[in-house]
Amino acid sequence: MVDYKKSESKDWAKSHLKGQWSTLVTPFTIDGSLDVLGLTSNTNHIVDLGVSGLGCTWGMGEFWSLTLEEKFQIYDIVSEHAGDKIQIAAHVTHSAVDDMLKLAEKAQNTGFDLLIVTSPYIVAKSPNQVFEFVSKLAESTDLAIMFYNSPQFGIVLQPDWLKKICAIQNVVGVKEASFDRELSINTHLLIGDEVVISTPDEWIFFKGNEMGFQQQVMFANTSDWRFDSKENNNYVNFIDNAVKGNLNKEFYDNRIKPIKAVSDKWWMKTVQKNNGVLPVALCKYWGELMGMAGGSPRLPLFDLNGDEKKQLKIDITNARDQIVINMKDNI
Helix, strand or coil: CCCCCHHHHHHHHHHHCCEEEEECCCCECCCCCECHHHHHHHHHHHHHCCCCEEEECCHHHCHHHCCHHHHHHHHHHHHHHHCCCCEEEEECCCCCHHHHHHHHHHHHHCCCCEEEEECCCCCCCCHHHHHHHHHHHHHHCCCEEEEEECHHHCCCCCHHHHHHHCCCCCEEEEEECCCCHHHHHHHHHHHCCCCEEECCCCHHHHHHHHHCCCCCEEEEECHHHHHCCCCCCHHHHHHHHHCCCCCCHHHHHHHCHHHHHHHHHHHHHHHHHCCCCCCHHHHHHHHHHCCCCCCCCCCCCCCCCHHHHHHHHHHHHHHHHHHHHHHHHCC
């Protein structure tokens, strides 16, 4: 629930956006409808992992395939089961501006803490278009807004334009997911002292330690619920310490790196196979292996085939076995 004024958004974000933020996939039943029970269970499971915040209807949540009514239903479920425990964020980008504003209003009225918005996909080809689009959203809501900089949406903004967008009153930062390391580093260096900049990969902590900047939040990825269990939440623990500047490379190498290597291998393989599309099917099946609800992605995305699922399961099992060995060796 929002406890800040619009004029206080940036200060609130600097003080409150910390630690590991997760993002939900949207589970579907066999007939392709929203899996309400599965979404409820997934939300509770992620909260129990000890994350600081949770986002819904993002790229991994297949937002483009969801109706307004389904998004409203997801907001209600996430707010009911997580809103009084951790911070929650709603992704509201829509090709129809009026629908985006309806989503923002619903999120604010449902108790969400902040919004995330991307470039307006399909039609945005210039930074000016993106700036006006984000400005329109910011004018309509009292909630803080994180801008999501990603090639998935047709245009990647450079640090100078990210600085301009972050000058909007209630734009509090950037999820910098361009997959361009130089761009991410330069964005941290240019505006990281003023707003929240988050690159959703662990390399940024080691680079920041080397170059003199500190990322305060991992906003946001699926690594917590793909890598961790309630009994062994190594990833969440690593991030919670890393955002405070406490980098433990030995811990990372022994307890996270083996499973991260599997993730990187399959992420790249799946993205290349599908010509750059987010690996939603990969994450959904990985979640199923962790006991979560997933289901097949909606068209036009494709599921993993049987051979891929079999090999992924083997790779994950081998990595987990290696982590157990590493932990025993370091007792």
